[in-house]
Amino acid sequence: MSLAAITPPSSSGTATPTSTSALTTAGISASLQKTAPSLFAQHGTSTPLADLDASLLHATHTTAPRAVPGHDSAETAAQRTCTDHMVTARWTLAHGWEAPELKPYGALSIMPNASVLHYATECFEGMKLYRGHDGRLRLFRPDRNAARMLTSAARIALPAFPPVELIKLVTTLCATDGPKWLPKTQPGHFLYIRPTMIATDAALGVQRPKEALLYVILACFPDMTVSASSRETGKSGLRLLASNDDTVRAWPGGFGFAKVGANYGPSLVAQGEARARGYDQILWLFGDDCGVTEAGASNFFVAWETRDGKMQLVTAPLDAGIILDGVTRRSVLELARTRLTGSVEGLAPLEVVERRFTMAEVVLAADEGRLVEAFAAGTAFFIAPVAEIHFRGKDLTVPMGADGKSGPYAKCLKGWLQGIMYGRETHEWGVVVDEMGV
Amino acid sequence: MSLAAITPPSSSGTATPTSTSALTTAGISASLQKTAPSLFAQHGTSTPLADLDASLLHATHTTAPRAVPGHDSAETAAQRTCTDHMVTARWTLAHGWEAPELKPYGALSIMPNASVLHYATECFEGMKLYRGHDGRLRLFRPDRNAARMLTSAARIALPAFPPVELIKLVTTLCATDGPKWLPKTQPGHFLYIRPTMIATDAALGVQRPKEALLYVILACFPDMTVSASSRETGKSGLRLLASNDDTVRAWPGGFGFAKVGANYGPSLVAQGEARARGYDQILWLFGDDCGVTEAGASNFFVAWETRDGKMQLVTAPLDAGIILDGVTRRSVLELARTRLTGSVEGLAPLEVVERRFTMAEVVLAADEGRLVEAFAAGTAFFIAPVAEIHFRGKDLTVPMGADGKSGPYAKCLKGWLQGIMYGRETHEWGVVVDEMGV
Numbered sequence: 001m002s003l004a005a006i007t008p009p010s011s012s013g014t015a016t017p018t019s020t021s022a023l024t025t026a027g028i029s030a031s032l033q034k035t036a037p038s039l040f041a042q043h044g045t046s047t048p049l050a051d052l053d054a055s056l057l058h059a060t061h062t063t064a065p066r067a068v069p070g071h072d073s074a075e076t077a078a079q080r081t082c083t084d085h086m087v088t089a090r091w092t093l094a095h096g097w098e099a100p101e102l103k104p105y106g107a108l109s110i111m112p113n114a115s116v117l118h119y120a121t122e123c124f125e126g127m128k129l130y131r132g133h134d135g136r137l138r139l140f141r142p143d144r145n146a147a148r149m150l151t152s153a154a155r156i157a158l159p160a161f162p163p164v165e166l167i168k169l170v171t172t173l174c175a176t177d178g179p180k181w182l183p184k185t186q187p188g189h190f191l192y193i194r195p196t197m198i199a200t201d202a203a204l205g206v207q208r209p210k211e212a213l214l215y216v217i218l219a220c221f222p223d224m225t226v227s228a229s230s231r232e233t234g235k236s237g238l239r240l241l242a243s244n245d246d247t248v249r250a251w252p253g254g255f256g257f258a259k260v261g262a263n264y265g266p267s268l269v270a271q272g273e274a275r276a277r278g279y280d281q282i283l284w285l286f287g288d289d290c291g292v293t294e295a296g297a298s299n300f301f302v303a304w305e306t307r308d309g310k311m312q313l314v315t316a317p318l319d320a321g322i323i324l325d326g327v328t329r330r331s332v333l334e335l336a337r338t339r340l341t342g343s344v345e346g347l348a349p350l351e352v353v354e355r356r357f358t359m360a361e362v363v364l365a366a367d368e369g370r371l372v373e374a375f376a377a378g379t380a381f382f383i384a385p386v387a388e389i390h391f392r393g394k395d396l397t398v399p400m401g402a403d404g405k406s407g408p409y410a411k412c413l414k415g416w417l418q419g420i421m422y423g424r425e426t427h428e429w430g431v432v433v434d435e436m437g438v
Numbered sequence: 439m440s441l442a443a444i445t446p447p448s449s450s451g452t453a454t455p456t457s458t459s460a461l462t463t464a465g466i467s468a469s470l471q472k473t474a475p476s477l478f479a480q481h482g483t484s485t486p487l488a489d490l491d492a493s494l495l496h497a498t499h500t501t502a503p504r505a506v507p508g509h510d511s512a513e514t515a516a517q518r519t520c521t522d523h524m525v526t527a528r529w530t531l532a533h534g535w536e537a538p539e540l541k542p543y544g545a546l547s548i549m550p551n552a553s554v555l556h557y558a559t560e561c562f563e564g565m566k567l568y569r570g571h572d573g574r575l576r577l578f579r580p581d582r583n584a585a586r587m588l589t590s591a592a593r594i595a596l597p598a599f600p601p602v603e604l605i606k607l608v609t610t611l612c613a614t615d616g617p618k619w620l621p622k623t624q625p626g627h628f629l630y631i632r633p634t635m636i637a638t639d640a641a642l643g644v645q646r647p648k649e650a651l652l653y654v655i656l657a658c659f660p661d662m663t664v665s666a667s668s669r670e671t672g673k674s675g676l677r678l679l680a681s682n683d684d685t686v687r688a689w690p691g692g693f694g695f696a697k698v699g700a701n702y703g704p705s706l707v708a709q710g711e712a713r714a715r716g717y718d719q720i721l722w723l724f725g726d727d728c729g730v731t732e733a734g735a736s737n738f739f740v741a742w743e744t745r746d747g748k749m750q751l752v753t754a755p756l757d758a759g760i761i762l763d764g765v766t767r768r769s770v771l772e773l774a775r776t777r778l779t780g781s782v783e784g785l786a787p788l789e790v791v792e793r794r795f796t797m798a799e800v801v802l803a804a805d806e807g808r809l810v811e812a813f814a815a816g817t818a819f820f821i822a823p824v825a826e827i828h829f830r831g832k833d834l835t836v837p838m839g840a841d842g843k844s845g846p847y848a849k850c851l852k853g854w855l856q857g858i859m860y861g862r863e864t865h866e867w868g869v870v871v872d873e874m875g876v
Contacts, residue, residue, distance in 0.1 A: 078641060078643075079641045079642045079643040080551070080640055080641045080642075082550070082551060086550060105550070106550075107547040107548060107549050107550075108547075108548050108549070108550055108555075109545040109546075109547060110545060110546050110548050111545050111546070112520070112524060112543070112544075112545075112546055112634070112653055112655050113518070113520060113632070113655060113657060115703075116554075116555060117546075117554060117560055117634060117636050117699075118560065118562050118632070118634060118699055118702065119699050119702035119703045119706070120558035120560065120698075120699030120700045120702060120703035120704070121699075121703040121706065122555055122556065122558065122703070124556050154707070155704065155707065156703050156704060156706070156707075157703065157706035157707050157710060192642065194551070194556070194642060196550070196555060196556060198555050199703075202518055203516055203517045203518040204517045204518075204630065204632060204657050204659075205516075205517040206702055206705075206706070206709065206734070206735050206818075207706065207709065207710070207713075208706050208707075208709075208710045209706075215550055217550050217551060219551060219642050221642075245691065246691050247691050248689055248690065248691030248692055251686055251689035251692065252686065253683065253684050253685050253686030254686050254689065254692075254704070255704045260558075260703065260704065261555075261556055261557050261558030261559075261699070261700070261703075262558045262699070262700035262701075262703055262704050263700075264556065264557035264558060264644055265553075265557045265558035265559040265560070265594050265595065265637075265698065265699075265700055266558070266593070266594065266692070266693045266698065266700050267644075268557070268559065268594070268595035268644070268645065268646050268647075269592070269593065269594075269595050269646075271644065271645065271646075272595060272645070272646045275645075296644070297644050380644075
């Protein structure tokens with residue numbers, strides 16, 4: 001078993017070809033230390049116990065490989081199918097991290113009194129593995145996901161780990177299953193990557209867990225940029241149902257900023273009601289003045305013209321701790337701030353604003369003809385233009401651009417991001433995964 | 439396999455002896471229909487699919503029975519040991535509830551992409567099985583737990599079930615394992631009962647689960663009325679650390695009223711900090727004015743004299759939806775309202791008040807010498823007198839009664855409740871479990 005390498009971009013921004021030295025744990029570490037030095041900072045483990053160490057990984061390959069479902073199949077749409085392998089690593093308070101294992105994907109054995117089944121001691125990440133048009137596999141900003149996983153773990157009383165070791169484990173699994181499950185002959189597709197940590201402590205006391213399991217799985221996911229309501233009605237765009245006063249997703253002093261299970265389960269009843277009424281997602285509001293926070297499990301952006309004629313891209317700020325620090329959100333903000341402040345592709349220059357904003361502002365902008373577009377942004381739904389928001393008994397129509405399929409800024413940003421993800425643009429955010437046996 | 443019966447109290451309030459007719463599912467149903475008719479009301483399942491039906495239970499007994507740990511053993515203190523058997527019942531959206539199984543206690547097989555491991559789609563109950571001084575086994579108000587489990591399941595998008603069927607399953611498990619794990623020769627002890635429901639749906643989509651598992655386990659639990667800080671310091675009573683503004687347990691429009699995992703995991707960091715600082719539990723405050731809500735995972739009561747000389751027992755109200763409708767809380771309120779409004783056992787008559795109250799009121803009462811006592815109330819910690827509250831940098835000393843071990847009202851209420859639980863007082867809240875093979 002040898003670890004596959006993440007090939008870092010060179011300092012000039014051009015992806016370097018694979019070198020044999022990169023195909024070792026030391027090679028990955030050296031690469032990441034250059035490109036993401038923050039990953040090597042102190043990560044919270046202050047004990048002399050064993051730390052998570054991807055170089056100790058032991059691999060057992062499946063003897064029963066499964067068939068890969070088609071990208072447009074019902075099986076892929078069900079989001080149930082995972083690839084042939086998974087990576088696991090066990091942690092105990094007494095001994096720290098055990099050697100990780102790569103092994104056949106299959107059921108976990110969990111005691112009925114395990115902490116995770118009672119106290120929601122669990123956190124996860126959402127990433128994707130992209131098969132580029134140049135034939136290479138890429139991750140998108142894995143350092144951001146690994147760092148956030150560490151933040152989430154700390155919030156839910158799960159153990160710390162060096163984020164770079166998680167990236168190595170993700171990379172190894174992608175390098176192992178990527179060649180078969182994302183064939184080179186089918187560029188432009190992706191697998192969904194789900195790093196997860198759960199408390200396996202078999203004890204009912206309401207206390208910090210003493211045992212945990214970190215694991216990574218790869219799932220076949222459909223392209224979710226066509227919304228459920230679109231498939232039903234043929235009309236483009238997301239239809240959002242604004243949350244009522246009696247349903248609040250997250251609260252200051254809570255955990256809305258962390259990717260912990262406790263943010264998701266409690267949203268499913270409202271989400272189910274939205275779907276039953278023909279909407280795609282809940283638009284989560286907060287406060288008596290109906291501040292706009294997130295759309296479903298994605299961040300939410302609106303583009304409008306201010307009354308004094310400035311074009312603005314607005315999204316809720318992170319400081320209240322009630323919304324997720326999304327990797328797509330962050331990337332949209334960074335691209336808009338670096339590439340859209342001047343006139344580009346016929347678009348008016350944008351002012352990019354992170355601030356609290358309310359439904360009243362959105363409604364007023366729409367009424368006055370100043371609303372340009374809105375979109376959700378997240379790993380699963382990517383950049384999803386919004387066509388309609390139902391708020392307090394009224395349907396607010398959101399412009400969907402000249403072609404009726406997307407507002408112009410969403411279209412432009414999505415194009416740039418896809419270019420980076422699928423290797424049309426060489427960029428430090430697109431991190432090449434060297435494939436096993438290739 | 440025959441179901442053991444819950445013997446209901448007769449209408450005169452005297453526990454009836456076991457009758458053979460009660461040892462059938464029909465017998466239990468008939469009994470419960472008399473004593474708890476609300477359990478038979480519509481419970482939210484509106485499909486023609488199979489409902490949960492305890493009479494279909496299939497039993498497989500263990501061939502490897504385990505040793506029962508001592509009540510004061512380290513094994514019991516660890517809260518890790520469960521009894522020989524468990525009850526499980528599987529649900530699917532397509533077919534409804536399958537026949538329940540009683541089988542040897544052991545690990546569950548759960549797919550890595552199961553909803554419960556990612557989205558905290560889980561809820562549970564906390565109950566106890568008591569070995570009475572009259573040699574009989576009793577549950578305490580199981581109808582309240584079963585009804586609350588249904589409420590919790592609905593909040594977290596898990597399936598509905600007839601609460602009475604859950605009581606039957608709990609009763610059957612208790613009847614099976616009670617004789618060995620709570621021997622008649624050792625009255626005054628209990629097992630902890632943990633009914634649980636988890637979403638086993640192996641699909642990563644953020645949506646209502648399509649598969650679930652209901653299960654019941656019995657755990658050996660220590661007597662937790664002696665607090666951790668007492669064991670360390672020798673001083674009686676709970677020491678509580680008031681939560682800071684930056685840590686909020688529950689909020690209006692959230693799920694604080696439901697016994698869902700999402701209320702517990704996010705509290706563990708604060709709880710761990712409290713323990714590390716020598717406190718037992720967090721006293722959860724809410725709002726800018728520091729409203730008092732819960733203590734750890736228990737409800738919280740304070741007894742004070744008002745400025746105009748009335749003795750009051752005060753606890754936070756249920757209407758904001760941020761605190762749990764505790765069975766012990768409810769029982770304390772009901773006993774205080776029926777038995778403590780006149781002078782009893784040398785105590786001044788109590789006015790019982792459910793209203794929002796603040797730390798400023800508690801501090802003022804203490805400063806003015808009007809604070810009589812405070813206690814936490816819940817199934818795990820039972821009635822636990824509070825000795826100290828650390829609030830905004832100051833330690834507030836709470837009176838602990840004449841003997842320094844408990845305030846007078848807590849002592850009186852605890853005595854009455856113990857009398858009912860352990861069969862010294864015949865009361866409709868104490869529900870006898872007929873034992874298998876006895």
